[in-house]
Amino acid sequence: MGLMPDRYDPTTFESKWRERWRSADLFRTREDPERPKFYGLDFFPYPSGAGLSVGHCRNYIPTDVLCRMKFMQGYNVLHPMGFDAFGLPAENEAIAKKTHPAPMVKSYGENYRRQMDLIGISYDWSRSFYSSDPEYYRWTQWIFELLYRKGLAYRRPATVNWCPKDLTVLADEEVEGGLCWRCGSKVERKQIPQWFFKITAYADRLLEDLDSLDWPEGIKEMQRNWIGRSEGVEFEMKVVLPDSGAADDPNEFRVLNRERQPTFRVFTTRIDTVFGMTFCVLAPEHELVPFFLGSTEQASDPETAKHTR
Numbered sequence: 001m002g003l004m005p006d007r008y009d010p011t012t013f014e015s016k017w018r019e020r021w022r023s024a025d026l027f028r029t030r031e032d033p034e035r036p037k038f039y040g041l042d043f044f045p046y047p048s049g050a051g052l053s054v055g056h057c058r059n060y061i062p063t064d065v066l067c068r069m070k071f072m073q074g075y076n077v078l079h080p081m082g083f084d085a086f087g088l089p090a091e092n093e094a095i096a097k098k099t100h101p102a103p104m105v106k107s108y109g110e111n112y113r114r115q116m117d118l119i120g121i122s123y124d125w126s127r128s129f130y131s132s133d134p135e136y137y138r139w140t141q142w143i144f145e146l147l148y149r150k151g152l153a154y155r156r157p158a159t160v161n162w163c164p165k166d167l168t169v170l171a172d173e174e175v176e177g178g179l180c181w182r183c184g185s186k187v188e189r190k191q192i193p194q195w196f197f198k199i200t201a202y203a204d205r206l207l208e209d210l211d212s213l214d215w216p217e218g219i220k221e222m223q224r225n226w227i228g229r230s231e232g233v234e235f236e237m238k239v240v241l242p243d244s245g246a247a248d249d250p251n252e253f254r255v256l257n258r259e260r261q262p263t264f265r266v267f268t269t270r271i272d273t274v275f276g277m278t279f280c281v282l283a284p285e286h287e288l289v290p291f292f293l294g295s296t297e298q299a300s301d302p303e304t305a306k307h308t309r
Helices: 010-023 054-072 088-096 101-119 134-149 199-210 217-227 271-276 289-293 296-300 302-307
Strands: 037-039 076-078 153-163 168-170 188-197 233-238 263-268
Touching: 010 101, 054 076, 054 101, 088 101, 088 168, 134 153, 199 217, 233 271, 263 271
Parallel strands: 037 076
Antiparallel strands: 153 168, 153 188, 233 263
């Protein structure tokens, strides 16, 4: 056995072992009922032209370490990878590049696979797929139809973050300083019909089952807070408005036009404190804010907020 070299050269050492793993087809999962099973599932990345980032590696490498340990402990390990390619971002990018989205996302996915192989992650690529494959999304459609028939999927208007350039809804986490994280466009707040899943129907079961999980208590507490069950009272508040032209001072709500009274719902865990309530505060993104001020942008302005208290 030769001496360990003074300098580590990844281009020779790692390429040698990657080729050994590839030629032995080491990471392909085969049926073996005699061995205990372990399923290691990473989140499927959206295949963009930018390729992998350090953030991807931060998620994938710890899972790979765990799967390799289980493999050495004798488990039959299933460690698959796919690509979350179905959606408006890919479609809009293909339109901008004047190409079809299918070959575009496939080429991006192949680059992701090349980069993942360079890292040496132990994926079973024989099971890879794109979420835009009909063989995959037919099951997405199947489960959605099942939830809809059971009354667990419903549609209603909701105020959302809307990117006018990408033409898509953004989560709050995808809005950075009022701008779209992807393209930098100014995000709008608008009402759009949205689909919702009735996750709250399972809140009690989710909370009860947490007790049986062998997880760190801090993680379980985070899950409890995410489920967010609270016991209290929900009630409706009416907004008193002046009758147009009838009041001497438009800021004095003396004469009411009861046909124009908007309402909003309030939840409290302390119903006994409601009788001492003197005012309510609406968040700038509340659906009633445009009703009073004309736009949510005005509501966010400090001067507007000062004069409308």
